[in-house]
Amino acid sequence: MTSTLDNTTAETAADLVAGFPFPFLEDRYRYSTNVEPAEQPVTTPAGQWGTAVVDIDxxxxxxxxxxxxxxxxxPTRHAVLPxxxxxxxxxxxxxMRELDAxxxxxxxxxxxxxDEWLWRNxxxxxxxxxxxxxxxTLPDEPLRYITSQVQEDIALLDQRNDQLFVDAGVVTFAAxxxxxxxxxxxFLEIHGPVPRVRKEGVITRAHEFLKRLQPHQPYRRTNWTLTIDRRLDVSTEIYPEWGPDRESIQLVDDAEFGRxxxxxxxxxxxxxxxxxxxxMFxxxxxxxxxxxxxxxDPWRRRAAEVLAELPEDMADYKGIIKYRDRAAQWLRDAAPTPPAPTGP
Ligand code: HEM
Structure with a gap:
């Protein structure tokens, strides 16, 4: 098992490639209300993802x-309003039911x-x-207890007055x-800073969809960005720890950039x-x-196209504007070299 505690990238375990949820369906990426029913496995050129709602690797x-x-x-990464x-x-x-299944x-x-249960992990x-x-009967507040046993961050939304409010959660890996x-x-206030989505109706459609969501019909979507190093916690709170990497990454050599x-x-x-x-989100x-x-190779080619084509306002919002062109070029340059022609 590799360790991520020091954010190093020395080794990527095989299961992290095989289970990687590559997010790009075409060579161009735009925001959309991209929800689909959950628990449908997706086959990729490297393996598969998406079998279950919770994923352990x-x-x-x-x-x-x-x-x-x-x-x-x-402590502010955990809150449960009364x-x-x-x-x-x-x-x-x-x-617990999902993990058991x-x-x-x-x-x-x-x-x-x-009302009495035995939980075993x-x-x-x-x-x-x-x-x-x-x-x-639990050693900890229930939301905190279960987030100490799943890799997922969790936010809980209350529905009242025809709106959704983020009123509880444990979120330690915010991007x-x-x-x-x-x-x-x-929900609508939270998405205020996202460019384009208000005008295009993406968030209002998502809001309407979420308000109608029924129990036992889980849905899923993907979102993406670029992060320097294997750093899960890139939250606003600790911006001084990771923000400067967006500048310094431009100065490193190609091998370090790719790593x-x-x-x-x-x-x-x-x-x-x-x-x-x-x-539950x-x-x-x-x-x-x-x-x-x-x-x-299909991931390399497609990611290069998406990064090169991404509009400026979206690249800016994602915080990748200063190095996404280099990332696209790095991926293009990593094309496998064709075998040398063999003589007659
Ligand atoms: C950001 C859409 C559900 C919280 C975003 C972004 C999009 C989006 C397009 C911009 C992402 C980027 O450029 O990297 C959606 C859709 C949803 C959904 C379509 C449901 C179908 C939720 C829920 C929450 C949430 C349930 C509850 C916590 C956020 C937050 C951000 C975000 C905190 C970052 C906003 C910021 O910059 O401050 N969302 N979202 N989203 N979303 Fe959602």
Missing amino acids: SEYRAELDQRAVTLAAD HMVPAAWDAMFTL AYPEQMQLRSTGP DILGIEQHFRYGDAT DWSFGFDVGMS RVHLRVEVQHLIRLPDSGAV LIRTYMLPLEQLATV
Whole structure:
């Protein structure tokens, strides 16, 4: 298992390439209300992704360790507004069911009596008896408890007055936004800074869609950006730690550039929780360095086209405007060299 704690990229485990959710369906990328039913496997030139709502890979322990460190250092990454306590239980329980269904060998949720449950996570050596809704039977607040066992970040949205509000969550791997700042804000307010989407109706359509979302019909979408180094926490809170890399990356040589610049993809699941009626938003972050991406030739070619063509306002908003041209060129230059012609 590789470790991401020091953000190094020395080695990318094979499963991270095979399970990478390459996000580009064509050579051009624009924002859209790109939602589709979840739990439909997608076959890629390198493998497959998308079988389950929760996904465990070889970074499991490393990412959970990282989340614990971040939460200990900054309590604002975790919030559950008082009216969201039932939704937090609902989210925890729904995720335990999903883990049990997806990883039955290692994860089990068993009923032991009315409202009494036994949760086992054999990867982490956890065996926990609890009573649903009784906080004294868990070692931690339920949302925080379950986010210490899944790689996904979680936001919970309350629906009231025909609007959705981000009123709870544990988010430690935010890509250039701040959960602590956004908590309590409406879905429409949160998307205010995104260019184009208001005018094009992307966010209002998404809002209408989410308000009609039904339990037991999970949906998913992807989003993407570029990140320097395998750094999961690129939140606004710690911008001084990672922001300057966007400048300094322009000065490194090509080998270092390919090793350090990562295509970062979020697989986001949207799930109406059955008991509380809240909407659960799961954000699972995947990263692959350009040098690994380039080993899958259809990915290399397509990512180069998308990065070169991306309009300035979108590249600017994503924070990649200063190095996306170089990233596109790097990928083009990484084309496999054709075999030398053999003589007669
Ligand atoms: C950013 C669309 C659901 C929170 C964005 C962006 C798009 C988008 C296009 C810009 C991304 C980029 O350029 O990298 C959508 C759609 C959704 C959806 C179509 C549902 C179908 C949600 C939900 C949340 C959320 C449920 C709840 C937390 C955010 C945040 C940002 C963002 C915090 C960053 C905003 C900023 O710059 O401050 N979204 N989103 N999104 N989205 Fe969503």
